[in-house]
Amino acid sequence: MAAETRQLAAWASRLSYADLPRTTVEATKRLFADWVFCAHAGASYRVISAMEAMASDVGGDARGPASTFSGPPRAPYWAAYLNAGAGHVVEQDDLHNASVVHPATVVFPAAWAVAQAKGKSAREFIAASVVGYEVACRAGILLGREHYRVWHVTSTAGTLGAAAAAGRLLGLDTDGILNALGSAGTQTAGLWEFLATAADSKQVHCAHAAGTGVQSAFLALHGVTGSHNILLGKQGMFAGMVPGVDLASADATRLLPVPGKFQIDDSSFKFHASCRHTHPSADGLLAIMTKNNLTADDIASVDCHVHQEALNVLGPAEAATSVHQSKFSMGFVLGVLANGRSAQLADFTDARLSDPAVRAFQKKVHMHLDKGVDAAFPAKWTARVVVTTTDGRVLEEDVQTPKGDPGNSLSDAEFLGKWQRLIDYADRNASVDVKALAKELLALEEREDMNGLL
Amino acid sequence: MAAETRQLAAWASRLSYADLPRTTVEATKRLFADWVFCAHAGASYRVISAMEAMASDVGGDARGPASTFSGPPRAPYWAAYLNAGAGHVVEQDDLHNASVVHPATVVFPAAWAVAQAKGKSAREFIAASVVGYEVACRAGILLGREHYRVWHVTSTAGTLGAAAAAGRLLGLDTDGILNALGSAGTQTAGLWEFLATAADSKQVHCAHAAGTGVQSAFLALHGVTGSHNILLGKQGMFAGMVPGVDLASADATRLLPVPGKFQIDDSSFKFHASCRHTHPSADGLLAIMTKNNLTADDIASVDCHVHQEALNVLGPAEAATSVHQSKFSMGFVLGVLANGRSAQLADFTDARLSDPAVRAFQKKVHMHLDKGVDAAFPAKWTARVVVTTTDGRVLEEDVQTPKGDPGNSLSDAEFLGKWQRLIDYADRNASVDVKALAKELLALEEREDMNGLL
Numbered sequence: 001m002a003a004e005t006r007q008l009a010a011w012a013s014r015l016s017y018a019d020l021p022r023t024t025v026e027a028t029k030r031l032f033a034d035w036v037f038c039a040h041a042g043a044s045y046r047v048i049s050a051m052e053a054m055a056s057d058v059g060g061d062a063r064g065p066a067s068t069f070s071g072p073p074r075a076p077y078w079a080a081y082l083n084a085g086a087g088h089v090v091e092q093d094d095l096h097n098a099s100v101v102h103p104a105t106v107v108f109p110a111a112w113a114v115a116q117a118k119g120k121s122a123r124e125f126i127a128a129s130v131v132g133y134e135v136a137c138r139a140g141i142l143l144g145r146e147h148y149r150v151w152h153v154t155s156t157a158g159t160l161g162a163a164a165a166a167g168r169l170l171g172l173d174t175d176g177i178l179n180a181l182g183s184a185g186t187q188t189a190g191l192w193e194f195l196a197t198a199a200d201s202k203q204v205h206c207a208h209a210a211g212t213g214v215q216s217a218f219l220a221l222h223g224v225t226g227s228h229n230i231l232l233g234k235q236g237m238f239a240g241m242v243p244g245v246d247l248a249s250a251d252a253t254r255l256l257p258v259p260g261k262f263q264i265d266d267s268s269f270k271f272h273a274s275c276r277h278t279h280p281s282a283d284g285l286l287a288i289m290t291k292n293n294l295t296a297d298d299i300a301s302v303d304c305h306v307h308q309e310a311l312n313v314l315g316p317a318e319a320a321t322s323v324h325q326s327k328f329s330m331g332f333v334l335g336v337l338a339n340g341r342s343a344q345l346a347d348f349t350d351a352r353l354s355d356p357a358v359r360a361f362q363k364k365v366h367m368h369l370d371k372g373v374d375a376a377f378p379a380k381w382t383a384r385v386v387v388t389t390t391d392g393r394v395l396e397e398d399v400q401t402p403k404g405d406p407g408n409s410l411s412d413a414e415f416l417g418k419w420q421r422l423i424d425y426a427d428r429n430a431s432v433d434v435k436a437l438a439k440e441l442l443a444l445e446e447r448e449d450m451n452g453l454l
Numbered sequence: 455m456a457a458e459t460r461q462l463a464a465w466a467s468r469l470s471y472a473d474l475p476r477t478t479v480e481a482t483k484r485l486f487a488d489w490v491f492c493a494h495a496g497a498s499y500r501v502i503s504a505m506e507a508m509a510s511d512v513g514g515d516a517r518g519p520a521s522t523f524s525g526p527p528r529a530p531y532w533a534a535y536l537n538a539g540a541g542h543v544v545e546q547d548d549l550h551n552a553s554v555v556h557p558a559t560v561v562f563p564a565a566w567a568v569a570q571a572k573g574k575s576a577r578e579f580i581a582a583s584v585v586g587y588e589v590a591c592r593a594g595i596l597l598g599r600e601h602y603r604v605w606h607v608t609s610t611a612g613t614l615g616a617a618a619a620a621g622r623l624l625g626l627d628t629d630g631i632l633n634a635l636g637s638a639g640t641q642t643a644g645l646w647e648f649l650a651t652a653a654d655s656k657q658v659h660c661a662h663a664a665g666t667g668v669q670s671a672f673l674a675l676h677g678v679t680g681s682h683n684i685l686l687g688k689q690g691m692f693a694g695m696v697p698g699v700d701l702a703s704a705d706a707t708r709l710l711p712v713p714g715k716f717q718i719d720d721s722s723f724k725f726h727a728s729c730r731h732t733h734p735s736a737d738g739l740l741a742i743m744t745k746n747n748l749t750a751d752d753i754a755s756v757d758c759h760v761h762q763e764a765l766n767v768l769g770p771a772e773a774a775t776s777v778h779q780s781k782f783s784m785g786f787v788l789g790v791l792a793n794g795r796s797a798q799l800a801d802f803t804d805a806r807l808s809d810p811a812v813r814a815f816q817k818k819v820h821m822h823l824d825k826g827v828d829a830a831f832p833a834k835w836t837a838r839v840v841v842t843t844t845d846g847r848v849l850e851e852d853v854q855t856p857k858g859d860p861g862n863s864l865s866d867a868e869f870l871g872k873w874q875r876l877i878d879y880a881d882r883n884a885s886v887d888v889k890a891l892a893k894e895l896l897a898l899e900e901r902e903d904m905n906g907l908l
Contacts (some may be wrong), residue, residue, distance in 0.1 A: 075514030
């Protein structure tokens, strides 16, 4: 089964900007722009400041050519590491449905840092990012739902994507990309166990993935070999990291690129500021409340019929003792949404954790595994939401394409609104002109280099 | 099952030099000395030079207080990373039988780098190293044989040991050590798949483990939380990284320190310069040849009755197309030993790969799974070796305690001989006075700091 990985690596080593349809270039720029604003918003979070301090303690001076959101420009490993954490912490970055990977925050920081270190153009950066998305998403699709049960696939598959993007910018050939993937895959990690106590590992995972991807590509550049079959070898990722599933059942064809079609086209933007697993239900509740002109007090109960992973990921967060954890509680998120019809960044605060209206609504929300919803997942993220009103009405909404999906994307005005809220939230509105930066980022392909964006 | 991990962390946060029996101090110094000479020998290997080049490319200037064998003093992350690779590449570093972990090359580089960065004394370094060994080895014992089937436990459990050692030097309390272990465990990695093509990942694993351990301890110092039950939580290491074994069968008591007893006392020194899985059989063949005054030509066949892991690890290396891989081929190793009664570093060369006498002998060697040997493993590394001579004699040797085990250690003269060979092999004999350095290292506890050892 090494042949499919080799085909993917060969494709990755050759893809160039000229191969990309206009729509793919536009999607890539918009995803990068969205991620830049997310990283601005996350850069001064406690956990990112702690990562900065750690990097200074153990990495030496390490100033360098690569921009960071959280501090001075750094050498590429540290820039990739820090920016990946910053881009994920506010939970507003993109999600690729079929793989359940958040690709932006592992692929872009790696590609950006290497592009700056090597003086590459924005077009080379764009092509490398498309490569990184393709590899991360295809690896995630291959590893599948049983992998995701224990492993944070953004981190595990993401390390491969980061390595591929970095490797493309270094001009690695097929064997070089394979070596980079081998080193990346054998260092890939990220367990969900931190969810049980809402520990800080989610950002550490992304940082580790992007940083390790950069290291792996440079190791390959300097001749360090890795397994050429790291995903599907007898002692590789699938064999070791997909509990309870036999290697023989792996579908290697999932790794094969399809001419003219790119995984990056399928990534979804986040609208609500909560875990993506809450979004289909949030959309359903919002639709029911809007159509029927309901207030939170009109609602007796909300039954969310969801896929299994929603139960797995959101279940442990129900207590919601921190702002970050509260975005992973279905009850809390719907409580926020019901009391104000908005679940944006500024709606999740320390004060909100003890808001009696939200906490009261939370008790009305129940999740149920739904066979149809579950069968459609992860290719489609759907939900069936049933609201029972205090006056006895039963109202139902079937959400097939949640807000932010490629088929139901944000409008230009909604993007600008989201990005402005991200900047306002981080209290960076004095230093970041959202409209001007958005304009620059959406004309990215004209840039000779990737410097001076922050 | 989080209680046992907490007990281990509490113990780790408190252990000090004064708690250590004299024998444990002596064992620690000897293990460190042995590792220092291994790292000298490995420092100029191709893969370590490539790691140096990668570090310079992605880490910035990164000079710092921590000694490296392969280049200038570095910031602690990079020193730990590089020294861990250097210490393992010649495959002469120690092995802890019951866990199948090579602890020296993940624990010492992390502890040494942090001790230098923080100006700690040699006694603090020694206590931290004992902590690192305890955590790495107990984690390895807990994860067990089914983990080792796919995962390089030196790297996976070793990351925890490196984090604990670094955390002890930073003065982390129980919660701090738990946070460090949580961050370390959720970034831990290392798949055996690289063995199939003898790729360079083994050194990358050790480097990753030591470096990530250092990062994790500093993250904890700066307040980054991690799972406090990373080994035994429902989505933790055991659940995710022990294929085919139910979490409920994990024996958490394996994590509990035993008063007055230290895992570091049980680590074995390597005598032969090959994979430790070959050593019991190598000792058996050597004993038979010596007792019966046989030459290689007198031998018609060698049947090695071994544990399952020997078949798993050594099997893929039988072709032996590189010097490093040749040390993982039972047939090749015994072929080298039979033709010269020595399997030391200088006996494995590029020229030797095409030595017809070795290649001819290799064909006479066969491995067989032995129930008794397998049942004793990994607590005991034994072998039953049967030699059939060309004149029809059947000679058998039952090896219960291979050379280098605590019960069959090297003499002072044998240590000096091994260390001199390591230095000669690396062509460092002009710059390293083995006797003088050995004397310094074996009086380590008198040092005020850990500087100036190279």
